[in-house]
Amino acid sequence: RRPPSGQHRHCEGCFDRHCHVPVEPDVSCMVINCHLLCGATFHMCKEAEHELLCPLEQVPCLNSEYGCPLSMSRHKLAKHLQVCPASVVCCSMEWNRWPNVDSETTLHENIMKEIPSEECLDTALALRDQKVLFRSLKMVELFPETKEVIKERPTVNGEATWEEMAGAVGGADVDLVPRGSLSTTNEEMAELSQEEREALAKTKEGMDLINKEHAASALTKSPSGCESESKRKNASGKEQVSRDNNAVGEGVAKGKEPQETQKKEDFHTAVETVGLAPWQDGVLERLKTAVDAKDYNMYLVHNGRMLIHFGQMAACTPKERDFVYGNLEAQEVKTVHTFKIPLSYCGKRARLGDAMLSCRPSEHKAVDTSDLGITVEDLPKSDLIKTTLQCALERELKGHVISESRSIDGLFMDFATQTYNFEPEQFSSGTVLADLLTAASPGGLHVELHSECVTRRHNKSSSAFTFTCNKFFRRDEFPLHFKNVHTDIQSCLNGWFQHRCPLAYLGCTFIQNHFRPPGQKAKVIYSQELKTFAIKPEVAPELSEGTKNNYPSGCGRKSQNSLTSLPLEILQYIAGFLDSISLSQLSQVSVLMRNICATLLQERGMVLLQWKKNRYSHGGTSWRVHREVWQFSSLFSKIKSWEFNDVTSMSEHLKTCPFNVVEHKTDPILLTSMCEPRDQARKTLVSTFTNRL
Amino acid sequence: MPSVKAQSSDGEIPEADVEVAKQPVTIKTMVEDLRMDDAGGNDLVPLPNVNAAILKQVIPRCTHHKDDPPPPEDDENKEKRTDCVSVWDQELLKVGQGTLFELILAANYLDMKGLLDVTCKTVANRIKGKTPEELPKTFNIKNDFTEEEEARVRKENQWCGEK
Numbered sequence: 103r104r105p106p107s108g109q110h111r112h113c114e115g116c117f118d119r120h121c122h123v124p125v126e127p128d129v130s131c132m133v134i135n136c137h138l139l140c141g142a143t144f145h146m147c148k149e150a151e152h153e154l155l156c157p158l159e160q161v162p163c164l165n166s167e168y169g170c171p172l173s174m175s176r177h178k179l180a181k182h183l184q185v186c187p188a189s190v191v192c193c194s195m196e197w198n199r200w201p202n203v204d205s206e207t208t209l210h211e212n213i214m215k216e217i218p219s220e221e222c223l224d225t226a227l228a229l230r231d232q233k234v235l236f237r238s239l240k241m242v243e244l245f246p247e248t249k250e251v252i253k254e255r256p257t258v259n260g261e262a263t264w265e266e267m268a269g270a271v272g273g274a275d276v277d278l279v280p281r282g283s284l285s286t287t288n289e290e291m292a293e294l295s296q297e298e299r300e301a302l303a304k305t306k307e308g309m310d311l312i313n314k315e316h317a318a319s320a321l322t323k324s325p326s327g328c329e330s331e332s333k334r335k336n337a338s339g340k341e342q343v344s345r346d347n348n349a350v351g352e353g354v355a356k357g358k359e360p361q362e363t364q365k366k367e368d369f370h371t372a373v374e375t376v377g378l379a380p381w382q383d384g385v386l387e388r389l390k391t392a393v394d395a396k397d398y399n400m401y402l403v404h405n406g407r408m409l410i411h412f413g414q415m416a417a418c419t420p421k422e423r424d425f426v427y428g429n430l431e432a433q434e435v436k437t438v439h440t441f442k443i444p445l446s447y448c449g450k451r452a453r454l455g456d457a458m459l460s461c462r463p464s465e466h467k468a469v470d471t472s473d474l475g476i477t478v479e480d481l482p483k484s485d486l487i488k489t490t491l492q493c494a495l496e497r498e499l500k501g502h503v504i505s506e507s508r509s510i511d512g513l514f515m516d517f518a519t520q521t522y523n524f525e526p527e528q529f530s531s532g533t534v535l536a537d538l539l540t541a542a543s544p545g546g547l548h549v550e551l552h553s554e555c556v557t558r559r560h561n562k563s564s565s566a567f568t569f570t571c572n573k574f575f576r577r578d579e580f581p582l583h584f585k586n587v588h589t590d591i592q593s594c595l596n597g598w599f600q601h602r603c604p605l606a607y608l609g610c611t612f613i614q615n616h617f618r619p620p621g622q623k624a625k626v627i628y629s630q631e632l633k634t635f636a637i638k639p640e641v642a643p644e645l646s647e648g649t650k651n652n653y654p655s656g657c658g659r660k661s662q663n664s665l666t667s668l669p670l671e672i673l674q675y676i677a678g679f680l681d682s683i684s685l686s687q688l689s690q691v692s693v694l695m696r697n698i699c700a701t702l703l704q705e706r707g708m709v710l711l712q713w714k715k716n717r718y719s720h721g722g723t724s725w726r727v728h729r730e731v732w733q734f735s736s737l738f739s740k741i742k743s744w745e746f747n748d749v750t751s752m753s754e755h756l757k758t759c760p761f762n763v764v765e766h767k768t769d770p771i772l773l774t775s776m777c778e779p780r781d782q783a784r785k786t787l788v789s790t791f792t793n794r795l
Numbered sequence: 796m797p798s799v800k801a802q803s804s805d806g807e808i809p810e811a812d813v814e815v816a817k818q819p820v821t822i823k824t825m826v827e828d829l830r831m832d833d834a835g836g837n838d839l840v841p842l843p844n845v846n847a848a849i850l851k852q853v854i855p856r857c858t859h860h861k862d863d864p865p866p867p868e869d870d871e872n873k874e875k876r877t878d879c880v881s882v883w884d885q886e887l888l889k890v891g892q893g894t895l896f897e898l899i900l901a902a903n904y905l906d907m908k909g910l911l912d913v914t915c916k917t918v919a920n921r922i923k924g925k926t927p928e929e930l931p932k933t934f935n936i937k938n939d940f941t942e943e944e945e946a947r948v949r950k951e952n953q954w955c956g957e958k
Contacts, residue, residue: 622885622920631926638924639877664935665918668896672903672915679875679919690927690948692936700954712955732954739876739923 113145121145165189169709169730187708187732189577195588197553198566199231201491208609210547222613223635224551224595226628231569232549236487236536241529244493250528380408386415402434487548490535495566552596573634576708579682579737586741587635591626599626601752605761612755617744634736636683666694673698682706686734703732802840803847819857819905844904849897853910856887860909877916877923884913892934 112123112130123130134149136142138158153159157177163170164179165188174182183189202210213225220226242249378385378392378401386409389398402409409415415434554566575583591599603612618624623640665673677685677698685706689699714728756762825840842850880888888895895914902910921933927949931938940948 622880624924627924629926636924639920641921664937665896666934666936668899669903672899675911676915676918676922679877679916680922684919684923684925686952687925687927688922688930690952691930691938693939693944695936696948703954730956732956733952 110145110147113147116145119143163188169711169732172704184578185576185705187576187704190574190708190710191577191580193571193573193575193580193583193588195571195584196568197555197592198568199228199235199549199553200566201488201495201548202550209606209611210551212609212611214547216611220627220629220638221615221625223591223600223615223626223628225547226630227553227592227595228547228549228551230628230630230633231553231567232547233536234569235549235567236539237534239490239494239535240531241490241533241535241538242531244490245529250530380405380414381412383414385409406433486538487535487546491548553592555593573736574708574710574733575735575737579735582740583735583737586738590741590744591635603752603755603759603761605756605759608761610759610761612759614747614749614752614755616747616749618747619739619741620743620745632683632686632736634683635738636736637681637738637741666692670698674701677702681739682734682737684738686736689734699734700732703734707732707734802842803845803850804843805846819853819907821905842905845901846897849894849901852887852890852894852898853901853905853907856884856910857907859883877919880913880916880920885917888914888917 110128110130112126116123116130119133121133125132131146133143134146136144136152136156136158138156140156140158142152142156144152155176158175160173161176161179162173163182163186165183165186168188170186170188172182172186213222218225218229378389389401393401402415406415549567553569571588573583599615599617601614601616603610606612615626618626619637624637625640627636627638628634629636668676673694677688680688685699685702689696710731710733712728712731713725715723716726717723822840822842845853888898890898895917899911899914899918902914922930925933930936938945
């Protein structure tokens with residue numbers, strides 16, 4: 103019902119619940135109660151307004167834009183938010199793991215010899231972390247010299263690239279790049295930059311080695327950049343210098359022939375030969391042609407007063423007003439184009455150091471190995487996994503460094519200190535360590551069993567490998583997940599939740615789980631498929647056999663054993679008792695189970711939005727919501743407290759531990775007091791001091 | 796004390812104390828509506844959907860739980876937990892799956908919320924912790940996904956809706 107264009111004259115100010123003013127058109131109307139019976143009483147013309155705040159009004163959830171389909175009374179909105187399926191949180195738990203190079207290798211080997219048990223929690227988690235790690239270690243980043251040579255892309259002229267990249271960062275800046283004046287290779291360059299942009303977004307160092315010329319030219323900024331700009335400026339028109347008093351007239355070309363390394367010398371020669379003293383007429387014009395913008399500005403800073411005094415340059419304020427501003431140093435006002443940050447700086451600021459590394463020119467130098475006595479081909483091949491892990495942590499792990507910087511002739515040069523010889527000689531740019539595992543030992547554990555927790559707020563910029571949880575949960579599920587999984591289990595794996603034999607350092611793989619969920623018997627497992635911990639209730643084996651027909655009458659009703667024989671509402675009732683992780687498992691079994699679980703999505707699941715990038719013909723992009731995605735989280739039933747498992751003492755195991763080798767000494771051993779001669783004077787503490795006195 | 800006779804689907808007639816027999820709401824309704832507790836113990840309550848064996852297991856449970864308070868009203872937001880099955884019930888339910896499902900159906904027919912809860916929780920406990928590979932074997936469920944559906948489901952277990 104549309105509200106009237108204006109409130110009734112009387113009703114506008116009337117809030118009397120018992121108003122008895124007679125009804126008059128355009129003046130007043132009758133008083134009514136809220137039709138939802140919330141208790142409010144108001145003039146009828148205010149009904150639409152009341153709907154905006156009636157607590158019983160049916161409204162969509164506050165998260166309706168994020169996928170929540172539910173509507174409810176307004177007064178239930180807040181309570182619903184706690185369990186809203188669109189209220190989703192991503193777990194940001196981090197933990198660290200060092201690679202194991204020297205320590206406890208026997209234990210790791212022995213563990214990998216056995217079939218991995220789902221109850222062996224620390225091993226399972228370590229293996230999962232290792233898998234993630236190996237998929238992320240790119241070989242060419244660590245060993246750039248092994249990158250396989252691929253066909254060179256056409257190298258792009260530095261000046262045009264500068265413009266394109268500049269445009270890419272700040273959005274299409276049409277004024278700056280008049281397309282008509284560029285060469286025909288513009289499209290190619292545009293494509294290259296787009297690819298480059300994407301490569302920058304993906305690669306760790308923010309730069310692809312092949313395009314290092316681009317990077318080099320971009321990073322050397324002003325000279326070539328300004329050169330291209332100035333060329334274009336002169337082509338398209340003169341730039342206006344905006345100031346209060348425009349006396350210098352023509353546009354400023356920011357230096358026509360930049361000299362990269364010799365700008366200083368040129369400047370000096372310019373001053374001497376061409377006559378660049380501040381009192382000489384035309385000095386500024388000569389200066390502009392001789393030096394680049396930076397030196398021009400420096401000259402102005404140093405000689406500004408004199409230039410103004412001798413009339414070479416107009417002051418910001420007219421001379422007549424000098425008495426007011428007399429003590430200020432006049433400065434020429436110039437418009438400077440916004441400095442477009444090169445993509446390499448934008449892309450990965452934190453890794454700026456790495457970005458600089460890759461654009462330094464490199465040269466291969468041979469090392470004389472004749473004193474080894476074997477040919478280069480016979481040199482032992484480096485262990486792929488161990489070497490990769492060591493080099494990934496080169497600073498931290500025992501100081502292994504691939505190269506060290508030395509200063510030579512005022513420049514820093516990196517000298518390689520180690521070289522590695524791998525079986526597969528060349529790697530493509532996308533090869534990760536996981537791809538090479540078939541060649542190396544496939545079933546090894548190369549990371550430490552125990553993990554550490556150093557959050558990202560601590561200074562650990564290049565310490566051990568970091569792993570994150572990154573799982574999605576509904577807001578009310580998140581505290582349970584964090585408590586049970588990360589706090590109770592994961593953080594306590596080292597020696598509290600699980601106990602390893604004290605002789606594990608010798609290689610014993612015996613392990614005991616000391617805790618279980620309360621109530622009925624259940625065990626904690628790590629599910630590799632779901633990549634998380636889960637609870638598995640223990641069921642007597644004969645009861646879980648589905649094929650055995652325990653039905654007494656035995657009249658061939660095998661289908662009766664199937665869960666699907668139960669009516670739908672019962673299946674739904676059973677599903678209502680399952681935790682989120684079990685629902686996600688059950689939904690993968692059959693179409694019927696999937697549909698049953700789907701009925702619980704709104705109540706127990708969560709909804710996420712999937713975004714899609716739209717590209718437009720003019721080059722711009724925008725993100726749009728593509729669709730809603732419903733899923734169950736990996737949360738298991740809440741465990742408020744843990745109970746002790748009935749396990750025997752560790753000493754029982756030690757009696758039979760194969761690594762428990764007892765040494766029986768048979769030869770007599772001298773006690774220490776038997777070694778010294780007895781007739782030596784006994785020294786007391788007091789006698790030590792009295793002698794000195 | 797007055798007793799009630801219930802006739803199972805296969806003709807057997809186990810007897811039970813009327814207080815015990817009134818636990819299943821279905822029987823209670825029948826008894827009260829048909830005023831059977833007034834008459835002698837000769838009238839039979841027919842239970843065509845429950846066989847004798849199951850009935851013989853249901854009756855002891857009713858006896859054991861006859862003094863239990865009525866179960867609380869279902870609170871929407873209350874979490875449904877499966878670890879609160881009493882030890883006695885756990886023992887009772889250490890039966891094969893076929894029997895367990897029969898008990899569920901009986902509890903559903905007889906409208907016995909307590910037994911229904913306990914049996915469903917037991918089944919839920921047998922589902923928990925199993926992978927999608929183990930579940931079909933345990934519960935005799937046939938995988939009727941098409942190949943593409945199965946691949947999609949295994950890869951990303953999601954339900955997608957157009958915005």
